[in-house]
Amino acid sequence: RTILNEPVVMYRATDGIVALEDRCCHRALPLSMGKVVGDKLQCGYHGLEFDASGRCVKVPGQSKIPPGAQVRSYPVLKKYGWVWIWTGDPAKAEPDQIPDWWWLESPEWRTIPGRGGTPMHLNANYLLVSDNLFDISHLTYVHASSIGADSIVDFPVKTERWEDEKRVKMSRVIYDRPAAPFYQKAGQFEGNVDRWIMTTSDLPCYMASDAGSVEVGTGVTPGEVGPERGVEMKIMNLPTPETETSTHYFYSHCRHFEIASDEWDEIYRTQFTAVFDEDKAVLEGQQMRMSEFSDAAEIDINADAPNVQVRRMIDEMIAAEQEELLGAYKSA
Template sequence: MFIKNTWYVAAWDKEVGTDGLFARTIIGVPVLMYRKQDGEIVALEDRCCHRGAPLSVGRREGDCVRCLYHGLKFDATGQCVEAPAQPRIPPQARVRTFPVVQRHRWIWIWMGDQDQADPALIADTPWLDDPGWRSEDGYIHYDVNYLLICDNLLDFSHLPFVHPTTLGGGADYAASQPKVERLDNGVRITRWALDTDPPPFATAVKDWGGKVDRWNIYNFTVPAILLMDSGMAPTGQGAQQGEREGAIEFRGCQAITPETEHSTHYFFAHPHNFAIDQPQVTRSIHQAVVDAFEEDREIITAQHRSLSLAPDFKMVAFGIDAALNQFRWIVARRLEQEAAATRAVIPVVAVQTPAAPAVRV
């Protein structure tokens, strides 16, 4: 089960070009995206209403798309506007459409009730296209349920163990206790590690000459969006009090979008505001993040295989699970609310029991 009334990241803007068709499955629904001639993005259910063939193997005809099974043509509203085999087109011959918004290089899609699709609810990620920040686009496909990835991102104590040569840093980082705060739609996590060794990716871009004070402060919100203020500064210079002179700063942007119950799209970028005129620095940072996220995928995929062999396995809770437990509770609550709203709009039909036939005595 997935939350429907929320904005999911569907693609990077460059993935949906000015020509052709782009297909991606979102929360179990096949979606076709393309750009109209004016650049506006269209999102249709990638399934012809006639026989269910995917429209993504069809062809563009202006702002329309033609199914190449029986030739039905659909406009950007999802309405069938041409059926070669018959002159009259049934009014119900249409495919579902989805609200989409392109903002700061991410394409967002709303899979639920279109009347609730308020663009103001989209998480703000200005660093992705701000000229004062630099990053490269990242995407990873996982063959696991998206909540296992959320668990990983909600507990950074794994960094020294899963990422010792990339993002990890010293083992003391795992011992630093984060502050976890409840938000209306997620959690906020604040973690400081003072007087600690800089991680390898940071030593590759700056000579620290000693230890650092390191921070990771981020919101993790429904459906699974991580927006993070992170960085490090020479130790003892007051970074924790807001003094960031000599620091390096990042604004991590990560979006986890379920594909199916057992597969996930992972979009990410790690914008930085230093050395922005040195593309090799941006490449170095991006590659370190890619390498680290591949390390995450290896351990999470192994975890998935292990858990799939024991469906009744009960995890033992530790204190470090506070954030992920709260987030899973929020997801469960949203699912319950949507289910209740669906039940409330289903009309109750009174069933009349026919009278029993007369019995002759």
């Protein structure tokens, strides 16, 4: 798998997941074309073997390992059913930066991995996913038959930003309006509902969406809506950049109702595969035209306020990292 333009191969060793540069240092065959031998990864061309650190530990036909026989290894951690990889300076890998998505492990929530745990491949930049999640006015037009509603754009969007945590939150509450088709099916509401949609991004690309509906006037309290009051769900989004114009989109759903229902598991799989496919068509269409019209200017509208904050903070993060690298280069 390619991550941030870097080919990476992963395999399971006795003590956990290993991630290495997907290139043999001998004649450049992808190590992913080899096989696992014990806790080592064997090149499929000439049989060189590499350990978890990326060091070559065996060259068939000779006892001496050539100097520099090494490939890059990456810090990895398994959590919430995903493998998290750090492609930057290994000394700066901080597991605490993984968001606290405790509901993924809570018995009070039912978790359904998107596409059975397989990422959706997008021919689009990962920031377009962020735009999509932070501008929910698109639900009215892209997802009209499932989670959309005409009333969404009638209510203001709220944007919050936390500098120290590198976090941006978008929220929108829709009062006293008909339930969207999916929520009506889940909640069996007899009248209008109050509905909320919020997305929190731990930058640059960890995004948790919380959405739900309750009967009008019973109180919109995200995270505290049990099945006796209404319908609440969360979607964890991990768009992982492959290249500048492609993304591995990992996601998972949690629901706070019908948590023991196999029928609702299947409804989720079917419904949200269709929803994400609708988004995929839009995002790839955007990227195609953006690539063709690379010099064309874009405009912003009111609904873009959260996206503007996300892009601005990511730009600030990139600038700070580049300044740090430049300082290190000058002092070397």
